[in-house]
Amino acid sequence: MFKKAHNYSNIESLISQGVEIKGEIKSPGSIRIDGLVEGKLSIKGDLIVGEKGFIKGDVKTDNLILAGKIEGNIEAKGRFEIKTTGTMTGDASCSILSIEEGAHLEGTSRMNKGKEKSEEKK
Numbered sequence: 623m624f625k626k627a628h629n630y631s632n633i634e635s636l637i638s639q640g641v642e643i644k645g646e647i648k649s650p651g652s653i654r655i656d657g658l659v660e661g662k663l664s665i666k667g668d669l670i671v672g673e674k675g676f677i678k679g680d681v682k683t684d685n686l687i688l689a690g691k692i693e694g695n696i697e698a699k700g701r702f703e704i705k706t707t708g709t710m711t712g713d714a715s716c717s718i719l720s721i722e723e724g725a726h727l728e729g730t731s732r733m734n735k736g737k738e739k740s741e742e743k744k
Contacts, residue, residue, distance in 0.1 A: 632668065639674045655690070673707050686716075688725075695729075 634651035637643060641657035652667035655675040663669070665683040675690035685700045688708040695712045696702065702716035704725040714731045721727060 633670065634667070637675075639672075671708075680712075 632652050633654045635649060635653045637653065637655045637657045637659060639656040642660075643658070644660045646662045646664075647653075647659065648664045650666050652669070653663075653665055654670040654672060655677065656672040657674075658676045658678075660678045662679050663677065663681045663683070665681070667683070668685045668687070669681065669683040670687045671677060671690040671692065673689045677690075677692045678694060680694045681692065681696040683696070683698055685702070686696060686698045687703045687705065688710060689705040690707070691709045691711075693711045696710070696714050696716070698714075698716040700716070701718040701720065702714055703720040704710055704722065704727060706722045706724040708722075709726045711728045713729045714727070715734060716731075717734055719731055719733055
C-alpha cells in the first residue's frame with residue numbers, strides 16, 4: 623500500500639528561533655515554530671515544530687510535524703509525525719501516528735478515527 627503524500631507548504635505564520643512567546647495562541651491557519659512558546663495553542667491548520675522549536679503547553683491542531691520538543695498534551699485531528707530529532711512528553715491523540723527511529727515519545731498515545739481515515743473509505 624502506498625502512503626498518501628502530505629503537503630505542509632501552506633505555512634502562514636512563523637515564530638523564528640530566538641523569539642519567546644508566553645500566552646495563548648489561536649490561529650486560523652498553519653504555523654511553523656522555531657522559537658519558544660509557553661502556553662496553549664489552538665491551530666486550525668498544520669503545525670510544524672522545527673528542530674530548535676519548543677512548546678510548553680497543550681496543542682490542538684489539524685496535523686503536526688515535530689522535529690523539536692513539546693512538553694504537554696497534543697490533539698491532532700489528522701496526522702502526528704515525530705521526526706528523528708523530535709521529543710514529546712505528554713499524551714497524544716491523533717488519527718495517524720508516525721514515529722521515526724531515534725524520536726522520543728514519553729506518555730500515552732490514542733489513535734482516533736479522524737477525517738483522514740473517513741476520507742480514505744469514500
